[in-house]
Amino acid sequence: MNINDKDIFIMSILNYFMIDKNYKPVIIKGIENEIWLENHKEKYDIIRIVNKNIYNNEQFEFDNLKVKNIISQIKRKTFRLSMKVLSIYLEVGDNFTFNDTNDKDLSYIVSDNLEKFKNNDIVKINFNDISEKTNFDEKGIDLVGKITKNISDKNIKESIKGEKMLKNKDNKNIITISLISINIIIFILMYIFGNGSLDNNTLIKFGANYVPFTKSGQYYRLLSSAFLHIGLFHLLCNMYSLYILGNNIEYFYGKTKYIFIYLYSAITGSLFTLIFSNSNVISAGASGAIFGLLGSLLYFGYNYRGYIGNRIINNVITVIFINLLIGFSMTNIGNAAHIGGLIGGFFMSMALGIDKENKQNNINGTIITVILTIFLIYLSFFK
Helix, strand or coil, rough: CCCCHHHHHHHEEEEEEECCCEEEEECCCCCCCCEECCCCCCCCCCEECCCCCCCEEEEEEEEHHHHHHHHHHHHHHHCCCCCEEEEEEEEECCCCCCCCCCCCEEEEEEEEHCCCCCCCCHHHHHHCCCHHHHHCCCCCHHHHHHHHHHHHHHHHHHHHHHHHHCCCCCCCCCHHHHHEEEEEEHHHHCCCCCCCCCCHHHHHCCCCHHHHHHHHCCCCCEEEEEEEECCCHHHHHHHHHHHHHHHHHHHCCCCCHHHHHHHHHHHHHHHHHHHCCCCEEECCCCHHHHHHHHHHHHHHHHHHHHHHCCCCHHHHHHCCCCHHHHHCCCCHHHHHHHHHHHHHHHHHHHHHHHCCCCCHHHHHHHHHHHHHHHHHHHHHHHC
């Protein structure tokens, strides 16, 4: 087996970015002779290794346009406003020079060996530990074998992590069934001890979010209103959605985190209703909490798209968009609660986390959740 400097270079930087910097491969359909790596915690979100010759400026401009289109798609799927990309070209034409792209998010390096790469100014500034991390004792075929094993072990570890997360879960959906049962029982009680779910006085009596009462100090209505429903159709639609979404959230996050996500989403949905609704509105329903579960599922899909693909994100976004569109087109649907619940569910999921490894995300989520809660309370009761 003939091993040249370029082969050693490719394997070495793959080992560095994947093992030491925790970049993960990105599968891009229709792309050949390129390796895409992703890690949004580093200075460069995307590292792109291009193993094909760029002969002239026209070819470079075409390549640059292709990269921008792909990055636009990734940004939409990962909800990012900006994304920095470092393209590493292994071969370019003798007379080729990079044109100024006027794009601060796209950077370029030309290098076909490790020493040249380590001496590049971009690398020195952003990856200053690469010399230490690529100082291997092995040479030639032994080095390739070691790096191959490192990357293989890393992939196996990540696969095991994904499998553990999706397996050995308690699939008894006790919390979801309990929540549905509570909603149904309260719905029945409204007919036994009141005039039914369509009667305003009964709704207020059972804890609907009636703005004047809630703002006057009856804060329990922020939560109790999430267990009331206005009419049988309203109840059936929400309970069906809760059954479908709740089972997934209970499986992915566990029972305790699921309860916190559900209840917090219900409260943020009610707070949004106080802020954006007029004083005569009587609001009730689990829609805010259910949209919180959609936000939670969105957070899960984003963090584990490497294991489950982007389909779950696309499906959730479609469901959210359709429901919000329906809400904006109909006067009797509280879109404020939907939006509030969605935001609350997403950030509470970030605060609680899916696993125990990403502590920084949990800290950021906790800070955002606390700030969001204080801000919503201020706008609801003090502004």
